[in-house]
Amino acid sequence: METMKVFRVLFSLCLLLQFGHAAAGSDELERGEAVFSSHCVSCHGAAGQPDPESALVKALGVVPANFSDKLFNSREPVSDWKTVVTDGGPALGFSEMMPAFGGVLSESDINAVLAYVKTGIGGEHDYPDGDLNLFLPLRTKKAFPEDEWVWKQRYSGLDGDDAWKNTLEYEFRLGTRAQGILEVTYEDKGSTSEFGHFEPGFKYVLKHDRRAGFILAGAAQIGVPLNNDAHWEFLPYIAVGKVINEGLTFQGSGRLKLxxxxxxxxxxxxxxxxxxxxxSLPRNVFPALEFVAEVPFERGTGAERKDAVQLSMLPQARIGLNKRGNIALNVGVELPLNDTDRYDWRGYVYFIWDFADGGLLEGW
Known part of the structure; x- marks a missing residue:
C-alpha cells in the first residue's frame, strides 16, 4: 500500500512538471527561412535534403546533413547544432566542409535558422527530440529511447568479500517512440564468479514535449536467471525527464523489482x-547528485530487521570523452544514509557509446 502511494505521488509530480516555453513565433520562422535560403540551400537543398548528384555536393566530398529526415532531425539537441553552425563542423568532430557562421550571422539569426530547421523543415513528427536525451544517471532510469552500448561496473565494499558486478547493455530504437533492451550481468563475489541475469526489455515513450522540456516513459524487463541461485524477476518502471533551465535537468524513476x-x-x-x-560543449565534466529510496517488501525481524525505506546518496559526474560527447564515462560513488549494514560504499563506472552519433574512433 505504501508503495502504491509513492507511485501516485510520482505520477502527480510527472503531471506538474509539464510546463514549458512558448513555441517559435511566425516572425522568427520567416527570418530563419530567409537565413536558410541565403546561407544553407546551396549545400543542404531547398527542402533540407541535399542532392548527392549535384556538382557542389560532389565537390565537397561529403554529403551534407539531411534535415528532411525526421529521425535525424530529431536526434540531436539544438545546442549541438548551434555549436556546429557557430564554430563549424570540426567543433564537434564533423567535416571541415561545414564552415563556421559565427562571424557572419548574429546569434538571433542562428537561433532563427535552427528553429526553422527543426519546425519548418523537420515539421510535425512523433520522434522524441534530442533536447530530451538527458545524461544517463547511475541508478535513475532514463525516459529517452536510445541507440547505445553501455558497459556498467559496480564495486561494493562489504564486510567480508567485496563484490564486483559487470553489466553489458545494448539499447536500440524501435519505430518512433520505442526502445528494445538487452542486458546481461556477471558478478564476482570473491569466492564465486558467475553470470547473474539476462534481462531483455522494452521501453515506450508515453509523452514527450520538446518545448516544455518534458518526457515520460514506461518500461519493463524480465530477469532470466543464468545460475542456480538466481530467480526469475519482473522489473517494470516509469521514468520522467525534465529540462529545468539551461543549467539544470531533472530525472526521476520508480521501479518494482519483483x-x-x-x-x-x-x-x-x-x-x-x-x-x-x-x-553546451559535450566534452566536459557535468556533476550531478542522485538520491535513491528502496522499499523492501519483507523487512525481516530482530537484529536483521531492515529499515522501512533504505536511503542512499550518489554524487557523480558525466565525463564527455570525445568532441560529440557520444562516447563518455559516468563515474560516482553510492553512500548509504541509513541501514548501513547493506554495504560500506559502492563505486560505479559506466562506459557509454551512443553509436548513432558515430563510431568509436570518430569525433575526437
Whole structure:
C-alpha cells in the first residue's frame, strides 16, 4: 500500500512538471527561412535534403546533413547544432566542409535558422527530440529511447568479500517512440564468479514535449536467471525527464523489482537526479547528485530487521570523452544514509557509446 502511494505521488509530480516555453513565433520562422535560403540551400537543398548528384555536393566530398529526415532531425539537441553552425563542423568532430557562421550571422539569426530547421523543415513528427536525451544517471532510469552500448561496473565494499558486478547493455530504437533492451550481468563475489541475469526489455515513450522540456516513459524487463541461485524477476518502471533551465535537468524513476519465485525478496525503488549542465560543449565534466529510496517488501525481524525505506546518496559526474560527447564515462560513488549494514560504499563506472552519433574512433 505504501508503495502504491509513492507511485501516485510520482505520477502527480510527472503531471506538474509539464510546463514549458512558448513555441517559435511566425516572425522568427520567416527570418530563419530567409537565413536558410541565403546561407544553407546551396549545400543542404531547398527542402533540407541535399542532392548527392549535384556538382557542389560532389565537390565537397561529403554529403551534407539531411534535415528532411525526421529521425535525424530529431536526434540531436539544438545546442549541438548551434555549436556546429557557430564554430563549424570540426567543433564537434564533423567535416571541415561545414564552415563556421559565427562571424557572419548574429546569434538571433542562428537561433532563427535552427528553429526553422527543426519546425519548418523537420515539421510535425512523433520522434522524441534530442533536447530530451538527458545524461544517463547511475541508478535513475532514463525516459529517452536510445541507440547505445553501455558497459556498467559496480564495486561494493562489504564486510567480508567485496563484490564486483559487470553489466553489458545494448539499447536500440524501435519505430518512433520505442526502445528494445538487452542486458546481461556477471558478478564476482570473491569466492564465486558467475553470470547473474539476462534481462531483455522494452521501453515506450508515453509523452514527450520538446518545448516544455518534458518526457515520460514506461518500461519493463524480465530477469532470466543464468545460475542456480538466481530467480526469475519482473522489473517494470516509469521514468520522467525534465529540462529545468539551461543549467539544470531533472530525472526521476520508480521501479518494482519483483522476485517471481520468492516475493519476500521483492522491493520498490525510487530515484531522482539533478545534473548541472553549465555548458553546451559535450566534452566536459557535468556533476550531478542522485538520491535513491528502496522499499523492501519483507523487512525481516530482530537484529536483521531492515529499515522501512533504505536511503542512499550518489554524487557523480558525466565525463564527455570525445568532441560529440557520444562516447563518455559516468563515474560516482553510492553512500548509504541509513541501514548501513547493506554495504560500506559502492563505486560505479559506466562506459557509454551512443553509436548513432558515430563510431568509436570518430569525433575526437
Amino acid at each position: 522476485d517471481l519465485e520468492d516475493s519476500d525478496h521483492s522491493s520498490a525503488e525510487f530515484a531522482g537526479v539533478v545534473h548541472w549542465t553549465y555548458t
